[in-house]
Structures are given as structure tokens and as C-alpha cells.
Amino acid sequence: MTAPKTLTGEHGGLATLVRAALPAVPGVNRLPGIRKGLARDFTGLAYSREAVVVERARVDAYAAVCGFPRRDVVPVTFPHLLAFPLHMAIMSDADFPYAAIGMVHVENAITAHRAIGVGEALDVTTSVATPRPHARGVLLDFTTTVSGEGRTAWESTSTYLRRGRSVDGDAAQGLEVPDPPTGGVEWRLPADLGRTYAAVSGDANPIHLHPLTARALGFPRQIAHGMWTLARSVAAIENRLPDAVTVEAAFKKPVLLPSTVRYAAGQDDAGWTFAMTNPKDGSPHLLGRTTPA
Incomplete structure (x- = not known):
């Protein structure tokens, strides 16, 4: 896997959704810049964001929607929001061999090593390696590391199922x-x-x-x-x-x-x-x- 690509700004909104959907459109998906690479050639991909500030207004809005109390540290699931733009950047990348449309989030594992404070500046990196076998297709693990104050504060693995042709190997139990x-x-x-x-x-x-x-x-x-x-x-x-x-x-x-x-x-x-x-x-x-x- 090559070094992470740097993502600047917030990767989201209508433009991102359109870009993610185009590889699933017949005909359009053959155009340069949209055409996906071959799954057999895929060796992994990573993106990173630096000094992402945990904003009070966003944490409070998230807490209200999800039922958390208002606190000076973030809910344990909140850093996923900081990683999601990296998920979309990877799925929208021409080197990622699968269209984002049709990716099904089937499992998620989070490890918080410490509480993350509102106002902290965090470095976020997400990577995905080669697919794993599944009875209905392949599994792709999007692994995220969130670092602050010189050490890892939070980690997660979001596992997506892509239905279709599988890869060699024994399917792991979920x-x-x-x-x-x-x-x-x-x-x-x-x-x-x-x-x-x-x-x-x-x-x-x-x-x-x-x-x-x-x-x-x-x-x-x-x-x-x-x-x-x-x-x-x-x-x-x-x-x-x-x-x-x-x-x-x-x-x-x-x-x-x-x-x-x-x-x-x-x-x-x-x-x-x-x-x-x-x-x-x-x-x-x-x-x-x-x-x-």
C-alpha cells in the first residue's frame, strides 16, 4: 500500500455523491477518470486528514440526534464522522475497484483509548486493504486511526460487503x-x-x-x-x-x-x-x- 493521500476540506455533499454514483452507471463507468481499476490489481488505498478540529456545535448536534448528553468530551461513536469523508474519498478514488453504490456496511468495531475533548485537533487516517472472502461477495475493512497529543486516541474498523464475485480463501465468521x-x-x-x-x-x-x-x-x-x-x-x-x-x-x-x-x-x-x-x-x-x- 502506498502512503496515504491527503484530503483537504470536507469531502461530502452532492458533488461527492454524484462522483461516487457515476461508476455504477453503465456506459459512463467506462469514461476516463470514472472507470474503476480491476479488483485483482488492487493492493490497498489510504487517505488522511490533518489537524481536524472537534467543533462544539457539531458535537452538540450529533449528541442531540443520537441521544447522548452534552459533555466536554465526545461520544465514543462521534469520531466516525471525522473518518466518513475519508471513506467516501477512498470509494470515489479511481484506484478503488468497486462503486460506492452497493457497498453495504455490515459490521463496525470501535476502540477508544481515551476520552477525546471538544476542541481537540486530531489527525485522521483511513486505509483499506485487499478484499476478504464472503459467501455473497467480498468484505472490505476500512480501518481508521485518530491521533491526538502524539498518540492514538481512537481506532475503528468499518466492514463493508460488496455483493458479487468473491476471492480465494475461507470466509471468516462475523x-x-x-x-x-x-x-x-x-x-x-x-x-x-x-x-x-x-x-x-x-x-x-x-x-x-x-x-x-x-x-x-x-x-x-x-x-x-x-x-x-x-x-x-x-x-x-x-x-x-x-x-x-x-x-x-x-x-x-x-x-x-x-x-x-x-x-x-x-x-x-x-x-x-x-x-x-x-x-x-x-x-x-x-x-x-x-x-x-
């Missing part, structure tokens, strides 16, 4: 949460949740915004962001987690909007487990666990 908690509380999620979260996160994927745009991409109506379901789940137990913590989650069935979901969490000797499910049939939307880091 995250398992044996005996997920049951019972809990019900949350009513509004129709505009995707738009509200997009406004603070920068993730304006059309599947989250309106019924029409979601249907164009194969969903009956808009769906909640997976990272919102994770953030909201963590927010419910945030005051019982240590500053140094690992949070892992598997995204299962999409959450259609509007809808009602059931949330439950339980503690054992290893940490917390949590689940967001469909209250009608118990099918999981998200399963997760936390352990001290």
Missing part, C-alpha cells in the same frame, strides 16, 4: 453475540430521522433520505443509518461505560422509517451486550457488545 438481551424499551423512529442524521453526519446516501430515492435503490422506503442505530444504542448505556472501551456491532435487518424498534441491554462479567430488534417478530436490526479496552 461478529456473534450469544444470548442477546431481550425485553427492554420501544423507540418510535420518525420518518425524517435519516435526513436529520445526514445533516450532522455528512452521510447523505439517498437510501436514508426519502421514500422515492430509497425505492430507486431497492428499498420500500427510506432506512435509518446503521451508525445512528449503533450510536443510539451506545447512548443508552454511555454513562456506564469506561473511557477506554471497545464497542462492536453487527448490522442485520435494515430499519425502515418511520417505524418502532425495541432496544435491550444487559451487563455481564465481560461488559455489556445490546440489541435493537423488530418488536413484532424479534428479528434483529443490530447486535452489539462492549468490553473494556
Whole structure:
């Protein structure tokens, strides 16, 4: 893998979405600058952002949407927002062999090594290596490191599934949460949740915004962001987690909007487990666990 490419400014908005969508358009995807490279030639790609300031207004807006209290340190899931522009830069890069449209976020693992303060300036690097085999295609791990004060403060791996031809090797078993908690509380999620979260996160994927745009991409109506379901789940137990913590989650069935979901969490000797499910049939939307880091 070559040295990280430097990303300046905020990589997002309509221009980024258009650029990310073009490789999925037949004919257009053969044009120079849009045409993707071959998967067999892909050896990895990385992007970085330097001195990204954690802004109070954005942290507060994110906390309000996801259910966290207002504090002088950021929610454990917040640094994903700083990494997301790098995810989009990688997916939009001609050297990345897959179109961004069709990439499905299936798992996320976060390790916070310490609390990150509002106002800190952080260096953020995201890299992706060669794909891993999966029964329905390939898995791509987007690994992010957030550094401040000369040391790593936060790390994450966002795993995306790209359906289609797989690669050689044995498929690894995904995250398992044996005996997920049951019972809990019900949350009513509004129709505009995707738009509200997009406004603070920068993730304006059309599947989250309106019924029409979601249907164009194969969903009956808009769906909640997976990272919102994770953030909201963590927010419910945030005051019982240590500053140094690992949070892992598997995204299962999409959450259609509007809808009602059931949330439950339980503690054992290893940490917390949590689940967001469909209250009608118990099918999981998200399963997760936390352990001290």
C-alpha cells in the first residue's frame, strides 16, 4: 500500500455523491477518470486528514440526534464522522475497484483509548486493504486511526460487503453475540430521522433520505443509518461505560422509517451486550457488545 493521500476540506455533499454514483452507471463507468481499476490489481488505498478540529456545535448536534448528553468530551461513536469523508474519498478514488453504490456496511468495531475533548485537533487516517472472502461477495475493512497529543486516541474498523464475485480463501465468521438481551424499551423512529442524521453526519446516501430515492435503490422506503442505530444504542448505556472501551456491532435487518424498534441491554462479567430488534417478530436490526479496552 502506498502512503496515504491527503484530503483537504470536507469531502461530502452532492458533488461527492454524484462522483461516487457515476461508476455504477453503465456506459459512463467506462469514461476516463470514472472507470474503476480491476479488483485483482488492487493492493490497498489510504487517505488522511490533518489537524481536524472537534467543533462544539457539531458535537452538540450529533449528541442531540443520537441521544447522548452534552459533555466536554465526545461520544465514543462521534469520531466516525471525522473518518466518513475519508471513506467516501477512498470509494470515489479511481484506484478503488468497486462503486460506492452497493457497498453495504455490515459490521463496525470501535476502540477508544481515551476520552477525546471538544476542541481537540486530531489527525485522521483511513486505509483499506485487499478484499476478504464472503459467501455473497467480498468484505472490505476500512480501518481508521485518530491521533491526538502524539498518540492514538481512537481506532475503528468499518466492514463493508460488496455483493458479487468473491476471492480465494475461507470466509471468516462475523461478529456473534450469544444470548442477546431481550425485553427492554420501544423507540418510535420518525420518518425524517435519516435526513436529520445526514445533516450532522455528512452521510447523505439517498437510501436514508426519502421514500422515492430509497425505492430507486431497492428499498420500500427510506432506512435509518446503521451508525445512528449503533450510536443510539451506545447512548443508552454511555454513562456506564469506561473511557477506554471497545464497542462492536453487527448490522442485520435494515430499519425502515418511520417505524418502532425495541432496544435491550444487559451487563455481564465481560461488559455489556445490546440489541435493537423488530418488536413484532424479534428479528434483529443490530447486535452489539462492549468490553473494556
